[in-house]
Amino acid sequence: MTLAAWFVAFLLDSWLGDPPHWPHPVRWIGNMITVLQRAIRSVCRSERALKWGGALLWLVVVGVTWGVSWGFLWLMTQIHPWLGWVAQVWMIYTLLAGRCLSEAALLVYDALQHGSLAQSREKLSWIVGRDTSQLEKPQMTRAVVETVAENSVDGVIAPLFFLLLGGAPLAMAYKAVNTLDSMVGYKTPKYRAIGYVSARMDDLANWLPARLSWLLLSAAAWFIQADYRQALRIGWRDRYQHSSPNCAWSEATVAGALGVRLGGPNDYFGERVEKPWIGDAQREVALNDIPRSIHLMLMASLLALLLFALIHLLLVGI
Numbered sequence: 001m002t003l004a005a006w007f008v009a010f011l012l013d014s015w016l017g018d019p020p021h022w023p024h025p026v027r028w029i030g031n032m033i034t035v036l037q038r039a040i041r042s043v044c045r046s047e048r049a050l051k052w053g054g055a056l057l058w059l060v061v062v063g064v065t066w067g068v069s070w071g072f073l074w075l076m077t078q079i080h081p082w083l084g085w086v087a088q089v090w091m092i093y094t095l096l097a098g099r100c101l102s103e104a105a106l107l108v109y110d111a112l113q114h115g116s117l118a119q120s121r122e123k124l125s126w127i128v129g130r131d132t133s134q135l136e137k138p139q140m141t142r143a144v145v146e147t148v149a150e151n152s153v154d155g156v157i158a159p160l161f162f163l164l165l166g167g168a169p170l171a172m173a174y175k176a177v178n179t180l181d182s183m184v185g186y187k188t189p190k191y192r193a194i195g196y197v198s199a200r201m202d203d204l205a206n207w208l209p210a211r212l213s214w215l216l217l218s219a220a221a222w223f224i225q226a227d228y229r230q231a232l233r234i235g236w237r238d239r240y241q242h243s244s245p246n247c248a249w250s251e252a253t254v255a256g257a258l259g260v261r262l263g264g265p266n267d268y269f270g271e272r273v274e275k276p277w278i279g280d281a282q283r284e285v286a287l288n289d290i291p292r293s294i295h296l297m298l299m300a301s302l303l304a305l306l307l308f309a310l311i312h313l314l315l316v317g318i
Contacts, residue, residue, distance in 0.1 A: 009092035017099030050193035097155035149254035210246035220299035231257035255279025
Protein backbone atom coordinates (compact mmCIF):
# COMPACT_ATOMS: atom_id res chain seq x y z
CA MET A 1 0.00 0.00 0.00
CA THR A 2 2.83 2.41 0.84
CA LEU A 3 4.61 1.92 -2.47
CA ALA A 4 1.31 2.13 -4.33
CA ALA A 5 0.76 5.56 -2.74
CA TRP A 6 4.20 6.69 -3.92
CA PHE A 7 3.59 5.67 -7.52
CA VAL A 8 0.05 7.03 -7.66
CA ALA A 9 1.26 10.38 -6.26
CA PHE A 10 4.12 10.46 -8.79
CA LEU A 11 1.68 9.81 -11.64
CA LEU A 12 -0.68 12.50 -10.36
CA ASP A 13 2.15 15.03 -10.35
CA SER A 14 3.14 14.01 -13.87
CA TRP A 15 -0.47 14.39 -15.00
CA LEU A 16 -1.79 17.37 -13.05
CA GLY A 17 1.17 19.36 -11.76
CA ASP A 18 0.15 22.10 -9.30
CA PRO A 19 -3.06 23.83 -10.45
CA PRO A 20 -2.73 27.40 -9.09
CA HIS A 21 -6.14 27.57 -7.42
CA TRP A 22 -5.97 24.22 -5.63
CA PRO A 23 -5.12 24.16 -1.91
CA HIS A 24 -1.42 23.47 -1.42
CA PRO A 25 0.54 22.84 1.81
CA VAL A 26 3.56 24.84 0.62
CA ARG A 27 1.39 27.96 0.41
CA TRP A 28 0.23 27.35 3.98
CA ILE A 29 3.83 26.88 5.08
CA GLY A 30 4.76 30.11 3.30
CA ASN A 31 1.96 32.00 5.05
CA MET A 32 3.11 30.66 8.41
CA ILE A 33 6.69 31.78 7.70
CA THR A 34 5.49 35.27 6.74
CA VAL A 35 3.45 35.71 9.93
CA LEU A 36 6.16 34.33 12.24
CA GLN A 37 8.94 36.30 10.54
CA ARG A 38 7.00 39.52 11.02
CA ALA A 39 6.45 38.73 14.70
CA ILE A 40 10.13 37.87 15.26
CA ARG A 41 11.32 41.06 13.57
CA SER A 42 9.03 43.12 15.79
CA VAL A 43 10.77 41.71 18.88
CA CYS A 44 14.34 40.99 17.73
CA ARG A 45 16.30 44.11 16.74
CA SER A 46 19.99 43.21 16.86
CA GLU A 47 21.71 40.81 14.46
CA ARG A 48 22.41 38.38 17.29
CA ALA A 49 18.77 38.43 18.39
CA LEU A 50 17.62 37.91 14.81
CA LYS A 51 19.85 34.83 14.52
CA TRP A 52 18.22 33.35 17.61
CA GLY A 53 14.83 34.39 16.28
CA GLY A 54 15.65 32.71 12.98
CA ALA A 55 16.51 29.50 14.84
CA LEU A 56 13.16 29.66 16.63
CA LEU A 57 11.45 30.33 13.29
CA TRP A 58 13.03 27.21 11.83
CA LEU A 59 12.10 25.02 14.80
CA VAL A 60 8.50 26.17 14.90
CA VAL A 61 7.84 25.96 11.16
CA VAL A 62 9.47 22.56 10.67
CA GLY A 63 8.07 21.15 13.91
CA VAL A 64 4.52 22.33 13.25
CA THR A 65 4.66 21.08 9.66
CA TRP A 66 5.78 17.61 10.72
CA GLY A 67 3.32 17.46 13.63
CA VAL A 68 0.31 18.60 11.62
CA SER A 69 1.20 16.23 8.76
CA TRP A 70 1.56 13.27 11.10
CA GLY A 71 -1.63 14.15 12.99
CA PHE A 72 -3.61 14.60 9.78
CA LEU A 73 -2.56 11.20 8.43
CA TRP A 74 -3.24 9.54 11.79
CA LEU A 75 -6.72 11.08 12.00
CA MET A 76 -7.64 10.11 8.44
CA THR A 77 -6.43 6.56 9.04
CA GLN A 78 -8.48 6.31 12.25
CA ILE A 79 -11.59 7.34 10.34
CA HIS A 80 -10.88 4.71 7.66
CA PRO A 81 -7.65 3.10 6.39
CA TRP A 82 -8.51 3.93 2.79
CA LEU A 83 -9.09 7.57 3.73
CA GLY A 84 -5.63 7.57 5.33
CA TRP A 85 -4.17 6.13 2.13
CA VAL A 86 -5.85 8.80 -0.01
CA ALA A 87 -4.56 11.49 2.37
CA GLN A 88 -1.06 10.07 2.02
CA VAL A 89 -1.31 10.12 -1.78
CA TRP A 90 -2.51 13.72 -1.75
CA MET A 91 0.27 14.81 0.60
CA ILE A 92 3.02 13.14 -1.47
CA TYR A 93 1.54 14.50 -4.69
CA THR A 94 1.76 18.06 -3.36
CA LEU A 95 5.43 17.54 -2.43
CA LEU A 96 6.57 16.71 -5.96
CA ALA A 97 7.28 19.49 -8.43
CA GLY A 98 8.43 17.74 -11.61
CA ARG A 99 5.46 18.80 -13.77
CA CYS A 100 5.37 22.31 -12.28
CA LEU A 101 9.09 22.83 -12.92
CA SER A 102 8.76 21.52 -16.47
CA GLU A 103 5.83 23.82 -17.26
CA ALA A 104 7.60 26.88 -15.83
CA ALA A 105 10.72 26.16 -17.89
CA LEU A 106 8.67 25.57 -21.05
CA LEU A 107 6.88 28.91 -20.60
CA VAL A 108 10.24 30.64 -20.91
CA TYR A 109 11.23 28.32 -23.75
CA ASP A 110 8.08 29.23 -25.71
CA ALA A 111 8.59 32.94 -25.04
CA LEU A 112 12.20 32.71 -26.23
CA GLN A 113 11.02 31.00 -29.41
CA HIS A 114 7.97 33.06 -30.26
CA GLY A 115 7.75 36.04 -27.91
CA SER A 116 9.60 39.27 -27.27
CA LEU A 117 12.63 39.74 -25.05
CA ALA A 118 10.42 41.53 -22.53
CA GLN A 119 8.03 38.56 -22.32
CA SER A 120 10.91 36.14 -21.97
CA ARG A 121 12.49 38.19 -19.19
CA GLU A 122 9.20 38.45 -17.34
CA LYS A 123 8.52 34.70 -17.46
CA LEU A 124 12.10 33.94 -16.44
CA SER A 125 11.78 36.25 -13.43
CA TRP A 126 9.03 33.94 -12.13
CA ILE A 127 11.46 31.07 -11.62
CA VAL A 128 14.87 32.64 -10.84
CA GLY A 129 16.17 35.01 -8.18
CA ARG A 130 18.58 36.91 -10.44
CA ASP A 131 17.89 40.20 -12.17
CA THR A 132 16.47 39.38 -15.61
CA SER A 133 15.92 42.92 -16.92
CA GLN A 134 19.13 43.07 -18.97
CA LEU A 135 19.52 39.42 -19.99
CA GLU A 136 19.76 38.37 -23.61
CA LYS A 137 18.50 35.09 -25.08
CA PRO A 138 21.67 33.00 -24.46
CA GLN A 139 21.82 34.17 -20.83
CA MET A 140 18.14 33.42 -20.30
CA THR A 141 18.48 29.98 -21.86
CA ARG A 142 21.39 29.22 -19.56
CA ALA A 143 19.39 30.45 -16.55
CA VAL A 144 16.51 28.09 -17.36
CA VAL A 145 18.83 25.08 -17.75
CA GLU A 146 20.52 25.94 -14.43
CA THR A 147 17.15 26.26 -12.69
CA VAL A 148 15.91 22.91 -13.99
CA ALA A 149 19.18 21.24 -12.97
CA GLU A 150 19.27 22.75 -9.48
CA ASN A 151 15.58 22.19 -8.73
CA SER A 152 15.69 18.57 -9.81
CA VAL A 153 17.11 18.01 -6.32
CA ASP A 154 14.78 19.96 -4.06
CA GLY A 155 11.78 19.60 -6.39
CA VAL A 156 11.73 15.80 -6.69
CA ILE A 157 14.81 13.83 -5.62
CA ALA A 158 15.06 15.17 -2.06
CA PRO A 159 11.31 14.86 -1.27
CA LEU A 160 11.41 11.24 -2.46
CA PHE A 161 14.53 10.63 -0.37
CA PHE A 162 12.88 11.91 2.81
CA LEU A 163 9.73 9.99 1.91
CA LEU A 164 11.89 6.86 2.04
CA LEU A 165 13.41 7.86 5.39
CA GLY A 166 10.28 8.90 7.28
CA GLY A 167 7.17 8.77 5.15
CA ALA A 168 4.99 11.68 4.08
CA PRO A 169 5.32 13.66 7.37
CA LEU A 170 9.13 13.79 7.13
CA ALA A 171 8.97 14.63 3.43
CA MET A 172 6.59 17.46 4.28
CA ALA A 173 8.99 18.64 6.99
CA TYR A 174 11.73 18.70 4.34
CA LYS A 175 9.48 20.87 2.19
CA ALA A 176 9.19 23.28 5.12
CA VAL A 177 13.01 23.35 5.38
CA ASN A 178 13.25 24.10 1.67
CA THR A 179 10.53 26.76 1.78
CA LEU A 180 12.25 28.50 4.70
CA ASP A 181 15.47 28.65 2.71
CA SER A 182 13.71 30.02 -0.38
CA MET A 183 12.00 32.75 1.66
CA VAL A 184 14.64 33.83 4.20
CA GLY A 185 17.86 31.96 3.41
CA TYR A 186 19.64 34.82 1.65
CA LYS A 187 22.96 36.53 2.39
CA THR A 188 21.56 40.01 1.86
CA PRO A 189 21.53 42.44 4.84
CA LYS A 190 17.78 41.96 5.32
CA TYR A 191 17.92 38.18 5.65
CA ARG A 192 21.51 37.37 6.61
CA ALA A 193 20.76 37.01 10.33
CA ILE A 194 17.19 35.75 10.45
CA GLY A 195 17.83 33.29 7.61
CA TYR A 196 21.17 31.97 8.83
CA VAL A 197 19.82 28.78 10.44
CA SER A 198 17.36 28.16 7.60
CA ALA A 199 20.13 28.36 5.00
CA ARG A 200 22.47 26.07 6.93
CA MET A 201 19.76 23.48 7.64
CA ASP A 202 18.71 23.45 3.99
CA ASP A 203 22.34 22.76 3.05
CA LEU A 204 22.36 19.87 5.52
CA ALA A 205 19.04 18.44 4.34
CA ASN A 206 20.12 18.47 0.69
CA TRP A 207 23.64 17.15 1.30
CA LEU A 208 22.97 13.52 0.38
CA PRO A 209 20.17 14.07 -2.19
CA ALA A 210 22.45 16.47 -4.11
CA ARG A 211 25.18 13.85 -4.29
CA LEU A 212 22.70 11.19 -5.34
CA SER A 213 21.60 13.55 -8.13
CA TRP A 214 25.08 13.21 -9.66
CA LEU A 215 24.49 9.49 -10.16
CA LEU A 216 20.80 9.75 -11.02
CA LEU A 217 21.26 12.50 -13.62
CA SER A 218 24.23 10.65 -15.12
CA ALA A 219 22.11 7.52 -15.42
CA ALA A 220 19.31 9.62 -16.89
CA ALA A 221 21.77 10.95 -19.47
CA TRP A 222 22.39 7.37 -20.61
CA PHE A 223 18.65 6.75 -21.01
CA ILE A 224 18.04 9.88 -23.10
CA GLN A 225 21.24 9.34 -25.13
CA ALA A 226 23.08 12.36 -23.76
CA ASP A 227 26.76 12.17 -22.79
CA TYR A 228 26.58 10.14 -19.56
CA ARG A 229 30.36 9.66 -19.34
CA GLN A 230 30.94 13.39 -19.44
CA ALA A 231 28.04 13.91 -17.01
CA LEU A 232 29.86 11.72 -14.50
CA ARG A 233 33.23 13.36 -15.14
CA ILE A 234 32.13 17.01 -15.11
CA GLY A 235 29.67 16.38 -12.29
CA TRP A 236 32.52 15.14 -10.12
CA ARG A 237 35.13 17.64 -11.31
CA ASP A 238 33.00 20.76 -10.82
CA ARG A 239 30.94 19.58 -7.85
CA TYR A 240 32.20 22.39 -5.62
CA GLN A 241 32.15 25.22 -8.19
CA HIS A 242 29.38 27.03 -6.32
CA SER A 243 28.96 28.97 -3.07
CA SER A 244 26.42 26.33 -2.03
CA PRO A 245 27.85 22.94 -1.02
CA ASN A 246 25.07 21.23 -2.98
CA CYS A 247 23.96 23.16 -6.07
CA ALA A 248 26.94 22.39 -8.30
CA TRP A 249 26.44 18.62 -8.11
CA SER A 250 23.32 18.65 -10.27
CA GLU A 251 24.28 21.72 -12.34
CA ALA A 252 27.70 20.30 -13.23
CA THR A 253 26.21 16.92 -14.12
CA VAL A 254 23.66 18.50 -16.45
CA ALA A 255 26.35 20.76 -17.94
CA GLY A 256 28.47 17.69 -18.67
CA ALA A 257 25.56 15.72 -20.14
CA LEU A 258 24.68 18.59 -22.50
CA GLY A 259 28.26 19.67 -23.27
CA VAL A 260 27.68 23.29 -22.25
CA ARG A 261 28.95 25.76 -19.65
CA LEU A 262 26.69 26.99 -16.84
CA GLY A 263 27.19 29.34 -13.88
CA GLY A 264 29.19 32.54 -14.17
CA PRO A 265 28.47 36.03 -12.76
CA ASN A 266 24.87 37.18 -12.17
CA ASP A 267 22.98 40.06 -10.54
CA TYR A 268 20.88 39.38 -7.45
CA PHE A 269 18.80 42.10 -5.75
CA GLY A 270 20.86 44.77 -7.49
CA GLU A 271 24.21 43.27 -6.45
CA ARG A 272 26.76 41.65 -8.76
CA VAL A 273 27.59 38.12 -7.61
CA GLU A 274 30.70 36.53 -9.11
CA LYS A 275 30.20 32.81 -9.61
CA PRO A 276 32.63 30.31 -11.13
CA TRP A 277 31.83 28.68 -14.44
CA ILE A 278 30.62 25.08 -14.41
CA GLY A 279 31.29 22.65 -17.26
CA ASP A 280 33.20 23.01 -20.52
CA ALA A 281 31.99 25.30 -23.30
CA GLN A 282 32.12 22.73 -26.10
CA ARG A 283 29.39 24.81 -27.73
CA GLU A 284 27.07 27.68 -26.91
CA VAL A 285 23.94 26.97 -24.91
CA ALA A 286 21.05 26.47 -27.36
CA LEU A 287 17.28 26.76 -26.94
CA ASN A 288 16.95 23.02 -27.42
CA ASP A 289 18.95 22.52 -24.22
CA ILE A 290 15.89 23.59 -22.22
CA PRO A 291 13.70 20.59 -23.21
CA ARG A 292 16.76 18.34 -22.99
CA SER A 293 17.41 19.46 -19.41
CA ILE A 294 13.73 18.81 -18.63
CA HIS A 295 14.01 15.29 -20.04
CA LEU A 296 17.09 14.72 -17.87
CA MET A 297 15.25 15.95 -14.78
CA LEU A 298 12.14 13.85 -15.43
CA MET A 299 14.14 10.69 -16.12
CA ALA A 300 16.28 11.23 -13.02
CA SER A 301 13.08 11.71 -11.00
CA LEU A 302 11.68 8.41 -12.25
CA LEU A 303 14.96 6.65 -11.49
CA ALA A 304 14.93 8.14 -7.98
CA LEU A 305 11.40 6.83 -7.42
CA LEU A 306 12.36 3.36 -8.63
CA LEU A 307 15.58 3.30 -6.57
CA PHE A 308 13.93 4.43 -3.33
CA ALA A 309 10.96 2.10 -3.90
CA LEU A 310 13.37 -0.83 -4.32
CA ILE A 311 15.20 0.11 -1.11
CA HIS A 312 11.88 0.39 0.73
CA LEU A 313 10.79 -2.99 -0.66
CA LEU A 314 14.04 -4.63 0.49
CA LEU A 315 13.91 -3.09 3.95
CA VAL A 316 10.21 -2.99 4.78
CA GLY A 317 8.14 -4.62 2.09
CA ILE A 318 5.17 -3.27 0.18
